[in-house]
Amino acid sequence: MTLRIANYMNGVVKVKICSPVPEKFINLCLARGIFLWSITKYNDDVLAYIRLPDFFRIRPLVRTSQSHVEVIGYHGFPFALKRLRRRKMLVVGALVFIVLLHVLTSYIWFVDVTGQTHFPGDQIKMIARQSGLKPGVSKDHVDVRGIENQILLKAPQIAWVGVSLTGTRAVIEVVEKTLPKQEDKSPADIIAVKAGIITEIIAIAGQSAVKQGDTVKKGDLLIKGVLAALPPQTPVPGQPPAALEPPKLLRANGIIKARVWYESYGEAALVETHWERTGRQTVGIGLQVKEHQFSLKQAPEQPYEHFQTELIHKKLPVWRNSDFAVESTINIFYEVVAKYHEISWEEARDLAKGKALQTVQILIPENAQVLARGIETLKTDEPGLVRVKVSVETSEDIGLTANITQ
Amino acid sequence: MQRRRKGNLQALAGLLEIPQDIVLDLPRITMLGNKQVLVENHKGIIEYTSSLLRIRLNQGELVIGGENLSLGSLQSEQLFVEGVIAEIRYEQ
Numbered sequence: 001m002t003l004r005i006a007n008y009m010n011g012v013v014k015v016k017i018c019s020p021v022p023e024k025f026i027n028l029c030l031a032r033g034i035f036l037w038s039i040t041k042y043n044d045d046v047l048a049y050i051r052l053p054d055f056f057r058i059r060p061l062v063r064t065s066q067s068h069v070e071v072i073g074y075h076g077f078p079f080a081l082k083r084l085r086r087r088k089m090l091v092v093g094a095l096v097f098i099v100l101l102h103v104l105t106s107y108i109w110f111v112d113v114t115g116q117t118h119f120p121g122d123q124i125k126m127i128a129r130q131s132g133l134k135p136g137v138s139k140d141h142v143d144v145r146g147i148e149n150q151i152l153l154k155a156p157q158i159a160w161v162g163v164s165l166t167g168t169r170a171v172i173e174v175v176e177k178t179l180p181k182q183e184d185k186s187p188a189d190i191i192a193v194k195a196g197i198i199t200e201i202i203a204i205a206g207q208s209a210v211k212q213g214d215t216v217k218k219g220d221l222l223i224k225g226v227l228a229a230l231p232p233q234t235p236v237p238g239q240p241p242a243a244l245e246p247p248k249l250l251r252a253n254g255i256i257k258a259r260v261w262y263e264s265y266g267e268a269a270l271v272e273t274h275w276e277r278t279g280r281q282t283v284g285i286g287l288q289v290k291e292h293q294f295s296l297k298q299a300p301e302q303p304y305e306h307f308q309t310e311l312i313h314k315k316l317p318v319w320r321n322s323d324f325a326v327e328s329t330i331n332i333f334y335e336v337v338a339k340y341h342e343i344s345w346e347e348a349r350d351l352a353k354g355k356a357l358q359t360v361q362i363l364i365p366e367n368a369q370v371l372a373r374g375i376e377t378l379k380t381d382e383p384g385l386v387r388v389k390v391s392v393e394t395s396e397d398i399g400l401t402a403n404i405t406q
Numbered sequence: 407m408q409r410r411r412k413g414n415l416q417a418l419a420g421l422l423e424i425p426q427d428i429v430l431d432l433p434r435i436t437m438l439g440n441k442q443v444l445v446e447n448h449k450g451i452i453e454y455t456s457s458l459l460r461i462r463l464n465q466g467e468l469v470i471g472g473e474n475l476s477l478g479s480l481q482s483e484q485l486f487v488e489g490v491i492a493e494i495r496y497e498q
Contacts, residue, residue: 031450
């Protein structure tokens, strides 16, 4: 291996030795310590490899052995250098490339912020910019520790910040402080969000306005946000009865469970119609320059008996803030035909049931407990139509905290 | 006389446990199958064609016959032959 490297550095010449007695030349080389290798007989000539420094020494040997030596190939560093000398701009280009790469990678081109959840990343970037970390700044001039301290000082919501420079990218990693939630302490009542029958009511704070078994409407007061009244004081004889204090308001809190009913309908036709595109289409192309409309290709008003339209707006990509005022609109009219699909009564019923359940599911909150579900197929006068009614009974919290306006 | 001296040297080499090739100036030939031959302590080549190679030794010559013979490397102390070797023969 090292021999190969040495050979490459010295340069290697492949020669053709034309001589009636090539053995003589080879023996002369041997005696002078000139290294020959890969000697092969090619017709009457001998091919051999020789090192470039040795090549300049064989001249007298060639004379004495009365042979003729011809160079048929060469490779190695000296020859590569010679070729490069003829192509100076290639070397210059390579050097410029390396220098440019080095220079450009010594600047920061991107600043990223990771880890923030509530605190805006743009604001962190702005603080960093003020402290000297922005795209285009040299990496040597970035004081990582100083910037970290600046961000911590200027953004008190941040618990820890780490700035790391990876290549041309500066990553600001932040960890936000978890602040305790600000509790609303203003007085409030609890009202019903939907109608139902109260099954459980426990007032933790405030006075319950309804009791178990009561039917409430939407908006009814459930727990009143006042301090529970003290038992009336027995008036002390000889003193005027104490003036009635205004009730003290507080924020009501409690557990309210109620039974709520939901109902919904769904219907499905026995014969389903859906529209299918035939593949035929007409295109209308328009051009809009500011407020002016130009029609490049007019499409007929009513191209087909039944059709769907698709409107495509095409704009040039927005560059910076300049909004290019030219826009093209393409209006495509697809011809459609009605396809009728007949289904059995059971399939239609299932379809209607699915639709009804889907509509009722939207109304039921996630934490509600479903107590019962009733599905009823309604008799209809219309043939070819199946109607299904779904009723769901749930047990859920219907309380809503509503601030008392004073 | 020559023969006698050689015999004495050989006896001495055996006594002192010195390798005989050094004492007697003999070639050391290493073969790898029929593909490669390494001849150490040679005195140059006499004839070289792709089917025949004659190497001069201290005494006599070594004839290597085969096909596609080529001299892998040629140095003053060793000679490396590659190709398909058919025979190796000593000649006086």
